[in-house]
Amino acid sequence: MLAAIVASSVFGDQVRIESVRSQMQNGPHPKRREPPMKWEDLSAQPCSISRALAVIGDRWTLMILRDCFLGVRRFELFQKRLGVSRTIVTDRLRTLVEAGVLRRVPYQDHPVRHEYRLTEKGLDLHPVVMAIAHFGDIHYAGAEGPPVLRRHKGCGCDFHPVQVCSECGEPVSARQVEARAGAGFPAP
Amino acid sequence: MLAAIVASSVFGDQVRIESVRSQMQNGPHPKRREPPMKWEDLSAQPCSISRALAVIGDRWTLMILRDCFLGVRRFELFQKRLGVSRTIVTDRLRTLVEAGVLRRVPYQDHPVRHEYRLTEKGLDLHPVVMAIAHFGDIHYAGAEGPPVLRRHKGCGCDFHPVQVCSECGEPVSARQVEARAGAGFPAP
Structure with missing residues (x-):
């Protein structure tokens, strides 16, 4: 029964490895590949943590999110605060927009410039x-x-x-x- | 005054950029370097988030922690579940032990083998x-x-x-x- 209790005490000295728990620990996992699992493959795992980390598990992504919650919205300021390359910032912001965590909002017309704001999903x-x-x-x-x-x-x-x-x-x-x-x- | 309220509403439409908030947003940050800031430099930032992420911000580290909380303790099982190289697993486990998040406990004598258990800090x-x-x-x-x-x-x-x-x-x-x-x- 899939919904069987997996472990009565994960932290007990005598950890009971039961069948479903063993399944959770041992698999299913992505088919063995050459080359080994890539980061992107995590979103396919049957685990909400790995699916979430496929989006936010990157170190710089989490730093950008930190700054979003402090009210930072503009590319230049993200880049200045992180002190990393523009490429890294561009890439992480794009990932967060694609994931629906941030949205791009124009704040200037000539030329058009955007800032990045947390969506409701981002606020989660x-x-x-x-x-x-x-x-x-x-x-x-x-x-x-x-x-x-x-x-x-x-x-x-x-x-x-x-x-x-x-x-x-x-x-x-x-x-x-x-x-x-x-x-x-x-x-x- | 350092303890002045930084922003009355981080998420308001009209974000008030006050002096201390501006300081938090703009700096202090590591001196501009060539090459740019490395991951390890994060622990020097005046921010508990960056200091924590200097330890746990790595994607595979967070996946290992996930598994620790499911009761996984042994190297082979971490490696099997993550599907990444032994080098990555070895490196992340070492980092977590050095950070005091995991401790190595011998479970076998000939040859000596260790398993990895969450410390109190790790449980945090x-x-x-x-x-x-x-x-x-x-x-x-x-x-x-x-x-x-x-x-x-x-x-x-x-x-x-x-x-x-x-x-x-x-x-x-x-x-x-x-x-x-x-x-x-x-x-x-």
Whole structure:
């Protein structure tokens, strides 16, 4: 049964490797190829993480997204902040537009120039960027504390993001999560 | 004042570029170099996101972390699942061990073989992986739904992660967040 619970305790000392879990761990994966799997092949994997990373998993892409959430919109400023080649910035912005994460909006007529704004889909990446920021705040802030603070307009407080369960509202940690194959997981 | 509010509305139509916000957007950034900024330089930026991405921003690293949270521990299985060269897997595992995200634990004596387990620091990456998974579930699941479901042991329900404010407990969206420079942000 595909929907069988995959592992009763992913982090237990005695990890039970059950059939479906074994399937999730061992495959299906792309047919063995020569040359080996490329980045682009990830979008074909039966995994929402790999599909998402096929779009946003690139290092510079994530840095561009960081800047988008700080309000950066124009090519020159992205390029200046990243300090990488125009080619890299052009390529990553194009990928994000094609993926529907950013949209190009003209801001000038003669000549026509565009800026890049987050779409609704792009705004859905906010939890990803915030989760990365919080991990960095915990482990890489110096003695002075985080370089960037974030205030929640709703309550007016500086905050950090907490991940909670959509069903019960309680905080969720890794040890409290059981993964199992869903209906979208390919049959063996 | 460094702690001045940076932008009253990052997503408003009329974005107010204030002095500190301008500083966050425009710099400080690494001195202009030839050749341009390398990935490794990111850890020197005054930004928790870039510091975190200097460790986890690599595509294959994030895929390895995905697998760690599914209980994968051994080199051969990481390599089989990723379908990439042993060199890439070796390199990424080494980076994660050096960063304190994974630890090597011997599981066999003759010859000595090691497996890779998440440390407490590594477990702190769970919200990142879950946020990426949820974005993928929203935007890249097929008609059948997500390929992988996750159950919260605390309440027994299949769930998705919701990001809430640490202070008031309410869900936080991108439009409700104001970023501003903190004490760890370099003086102009």
